[in-house]
Amino acid sequence: MWAATAQTLEPLPSLKADVRADIVIIGAGFTGLSTAYHLSSRFPDRKIVVLEAKRVGNGASGRNGGMALHWINGVEVRDPERARRLYAVTTETLKWIAEVAEKHQFPLRFRKNGCLEIVTNQERAEEAQKKAETLASWGLPIQFLQGAGLAEKLRAKGAVGGTFDPTTGQLHGLDLLHGLRGVLLSRGVDIFEGSPVVSIDEGRDHVVTTPGGTVTAPAMVLGTNGYTPSLGYFRSGVMPLHSHCIATEPLPLERWRELGWGDVSSFSDDMDRIAYASLTEDGRLLFGGGGNGAYSYYYGSRTSVPTSPDAQYAFVKGILDRYFPDAADVRIAQQWTGTLGITLSRVCSMGVTGEHKNVFYALGYSGHGVVLANMAGRVLCDLYADHHDPWLDMPFYQARLGGIPPEPLRWIGYNAFTRLTGRSPRRYEAHDKLPKKPR
Ligand SMILES: Cc1cc2nc3c(=O)[nH]c(=O)nc-3n(C[C@H](O)[C@H](O)[C@H](O)COP(=O)(O)OP(=O)(O)OC[C@H]3O[C@@H](n4cnc5c(N)ncnc54)[C@H](O)[C@@H]3O)c2cc1C
Numbered sequence: 508m509w510a511a512t513a514q515t516l517e518p519l520p521s522l523k524a525d526v527r528a529d530i531v532i533i534g535a536g537f538t539g540l541s542t543a544y545h546l547s548s549r550f551p552d553r554k555i556v557v558l559e560a561k562r563v564g565n566g567a568s569g570r571n572g573g574m575a576l577h578w579i580n581g582v583e584v585r586d587p588e589r590a591r592r593l594y595a596v597t598t599e600t601l602k603w604i605a606e607v608a609e610k611h612q613f614p615l616r617f618r619k620n621g622c623l624e625i626v627t628n629q630e631r632a633e634e635a636q637k638k639a640e641t642l643a644s645w646g647l648p649i650q651f652l653q654g655a656g657l658a659e660k661l662r663a664k665g666a667v668g669g670t671f672d673p674t675t676g677q678l679h680g681l682d683l684l685h686g687l688r689g690v691l692l693s694r695g696v697d698i699f700e701g702s703p704v705v706s707i708d709e710g711r712d713h714v715v716t717t718p719g720g721t722v723t724a725p726a727m728v729l730g731t732n733g734y735t736p737s738l739g740y741f742r743s744g745v746m747p748l749h750s751h752c753i754a755t756e757p758l759p760l761e762r763w764r765e766l767g768w769g770d771v772s773s774f775s776d777d778m779d780r781i782a783y784a785s786l787t788e789d790g791r792l793l794f795g796g797g798g799n800g801a802y803s804y805y806y807g808s809r810t811s812v813p814t815s816p817d818a819q820y821a822f823v824k825g826i827l828d829r830y831f832p833d834a835a836d837v838r839i840a841q842q843w844t845g846t847l848g849i850t851l852s853r854v855c856s857m858g859v860t861g862e863h864k865n866v867f868y869a870l871g872y873s874g875h876g877v878v879l880a881n882m883a884g885r886v887l888c889d890l891y892a893d894h895h896d897p898w899l900d901m902p903f904y905q906a907r908l909g910g911i912p913p914e915p916l917r918w919i920g921y922n923a924f925t926r927l928t929g930r931s932p933r934r935y936e937a938h939d940k941l942p943k944k945p946r
Pocket residue numbers: 533534535536537538539558559560561562563564565566567568569570571572573574575576702703704705730731732733734738750751752783795844845846847869870872873874875876877878880
């Protein structure tokens with residue numbers, strides 16, 4: 508759907524030579540292009556090359572639910588200072604997204620009228636309300652909505668309440684990436700599309716090989732999130748999981764009001780296999796997730812989707828119909844699949860690795876990367892400049908990833924785990940360095 512409503516751009520040429528660069532970036536999603544943007548701003552004289560297997564935005568960044576959210580997945584905060592700090596860093600990125608478009612005068616659909624996290628039973632509604640009240644008492648603009656307040660935003664069947672953050676919203680990821688692509692090209696950054704990296708010879712100078720040529724560079728950025736294990740990195744740290752989405756034909760927003768969607772960009776629910784939905788300004792409803800049937804893991808961490816996942820799309824449609832029974836007849840216009848990078852703890856990691864400390868990475872956003880992968884550009888640019896201080900206290904800074912077993916245990920483990928937890932509510936682990944608040 509994002510692709511169907513994005514500007515059509517001519518493909519960029521693929522790499523057809525052996526070239527030298529100061530920095531080679533693999534992947535042209537939010538991580539890759541935000542990193543290229545910050546590096547080219549701070550180091551305008553360095554030669555930067557971006558290698559993209561397919562097209563800019565081919566990965567999750569061009570296929571997601573559009574929810575531009577605060578917080579770091581997998582991290583529960585129990586301390587006001589800490590909460591304000593984490594909220595402030597994601598606020599900066601939300602601002603950066605709007606400012607970069609403004610500064611470089613490119614069109615960006617960024618609908619900032621808030622996202623809602625609904626709860627579907629009374630007990631969790633009480634917990635969510637307490638949590639929202641605590642966050643509000645710490646000065647954060649979080650509200651818990653019920654009754655008429657909730658109905659004004661959303662009338663999803665089974666929603667008992669919802670946590671609303673008016674500072675969040677919906678981002679058209681391809682608008683941002685296409686805008687950044689233009690800025691980067693005008694700065695002399697080389698972006699090669701259709702240039703899959705097939706091997707990496709890591710060293711003081713890395714040699715990165717594609718079918719048409721190589722890039723030799725003393726610094727490399729892995730902007731490949733869920734695809735990273737196929738490059739030989741983070742095999743036990745990140746696993747590609749595929750999320751299947753559908754989108755309706757466009758309907759007038761007044762019609763959506765009648766069908767149950769009010770004044771809100773997006774919502775997600777409180778299930779472990781989260782359901783999420785976004786309504787675009789031109790009235791298309793995007794829907795994904797909602798149970799095991801909406802996600803696929805392919806044996807061996809394969810990242811290509813083997814068959815048309817019709818059963819998964821039908822499953823997602825069933826969840827849409829359950830939340831909005833009156834919209835069951837609205838025609839589905841698009842369906843697609845996107846690849847997530849999941850970590851065991853759901854916390855992402857950003858850092859630098861390799862024998863020569865020259866492999867920069869940010870990955871494992873676990874379905875929560877619209878803001879974080881755009882923040883990664885600033886983080887990785889600072890790490891490249893050997894300026895680690897601003898990020899030392901962040902839960903994702905050099906966060907240790909691991910624990911995902913090799914096949915066939917991975918396959919068995921995934922299937923057993925999803926069967927056990929597929930219908931359970933979302934749980935958060937505390938990965939913050941702060942001591943837990945006594946219960
Ligand atoms: C269906 C779906 C819904 C989501 N919804 C949300 C949401 O609503 N809110 C939210 O916060 N997050 C959401 N996410 C997560 C978010 O979209 C991602 O975390 C984020 O886009 C990751 O960005 P990235 O640049 O790191 O990775 P990607 O966007 O996946 O980019 C990686 C790029 O690397 C390229 N690549 C891979 N292998 C190679 C290779 N060998 N050589 C060269 N290039 C290669 C790929 O083609 C791709 O373009 C969702 C994800 C999916 C899949």
